Amino acid sequence: MSGYVGAQHEFHDAGFVRGWADRFVPTPERLALFDMVADQISRPSVPHAHVVELGIGPGYMARHILERNPAVSYEGVDFSDAFFEIARETVGDLLHRLTLTKADLTNQSWPKALSKTPGAIISTWALHDLGSQQAVADVYARCYETLPAGGVLVNGDFIKPDGTTWDYEPGRFAIGRHLELLRNAGFSNPRSLAHFEPNIEDPKGFENYACIVAVR
Numbered sequence: 001m002s003g004y005v006g007a008q009h010e011f012h013d014a015g016f017v018r019g020w021a022d023r024f025v026p027t028p029e030r031l032a033l034f035d036m037v038a039d040q041i042s043r044p045s046v047p048h049a050h051v052v053e054l055g056i057g058p059g060y061m062a063r064h065i066l067e068r069n070p071a072v073s074y075e076g077v078d079f080s081d082a083f084f085e086i087a088r089e090t091v092g093d094l095l096h097r098l099t100l101t102k103a104d105l106t107n108q109s110w111p112k113a114l115s116k117t118p119g120a121i122i123s124t125w126a127l128h129d130l131g132s133q134q135a136v137a138d139v140y141a142r143c144y145e146t147l148p149a150g151g152v153l154v155n156g157d158f159i160k161p162d163g164t165t166w167d168y169e170p171g172r173f174a175i176g177r178h179l180e181l182l183r184n185a186g187f188s189n190p191r192s193l194a195h196f197e198p199n200i201e202d203p204k205g206f207e208n209y210a211c212i213v214a215v216r
Contacts, residue, residue, distance in 0.1 A: 005160075006169030007205050009129060017082035021058035024125075029196050033124060033156045034064040036193055036211045040154045041120040042069055045215075047150045048119030052077060054105060054139065055126025059087030059098075066094045075099040075115055105139055106130060111146045121147060124156040125209065128171035133181065136171065140185040140214075147216040153187070156196075156211045164200050175210050187214035 010016040026034065041051055049072045056062055056076025066074055074097055076087060084100050091098050103110040105127075121143045127136050143153045159175050160168040175192045182190035190212065197207040 002165045011080040014082040046119045052118040054123040059090035122154045137181040144186040151216040182214045190214035
């Protein structure tokens with residue numbers, strides 16, 4: 001069997017964003033990814049307790065991490081005012097620990113918009129929407145430049161699984177290529193911690209995502 005895996009989004013449209021957020025309420029598998037990200041940013045070697053999330057979306061991971069780690073301050077980056085509105089609702093009573101920063105990750109100056117230097121940069125299901133391997137590579141390079149020594153980057157994103165006969169949108173590509181791009185950016189030992197919801201033979205758009213970590 002073969003086919004195409006991808007999606008088109010209208011993240012500036014409030015109605016589309018509300019429907020997308022309702023469909024994307026975290027499943028047990030996605031919560032397991034959130035826990036894996038939280039473990040990585042809570043390591044004693046991480047130099048600062050300020051966390052930046054690239055593509056905060058509806059704020060599900062922000063809420064998850066803020067509830068479990070009272071020491072962190074959190075900054076969510078997105079280009080969508082509609083997502084910011086939902087993220088505020090999701091984070092709710094923890095909103096005083098959240099900074100929302102509007103920036104476009106395809107603009108190479110996005111790190112200048114950050115409120116302060118992060119000890120960790122994280123993202124889930126966002127970077128593939130930038131549309132190309134080069135766009136993801138550029139984000140990885142900016143993350144390397146932004147993080148201090150010991151800072152950690154954790155990306156939980158959709159990938160193209162090895163061995164598939166399906167075509168994937170350009171932003172979904174193999175784990176090995178992600179690791180190569182991270183090494184090219186300057187990270188010395190990037191690795192993949194897990195491949196979630198693997199499906200090679202008959203993949204759906206919401207399956208096949210990995211947790212990739214790199215330390216500055």
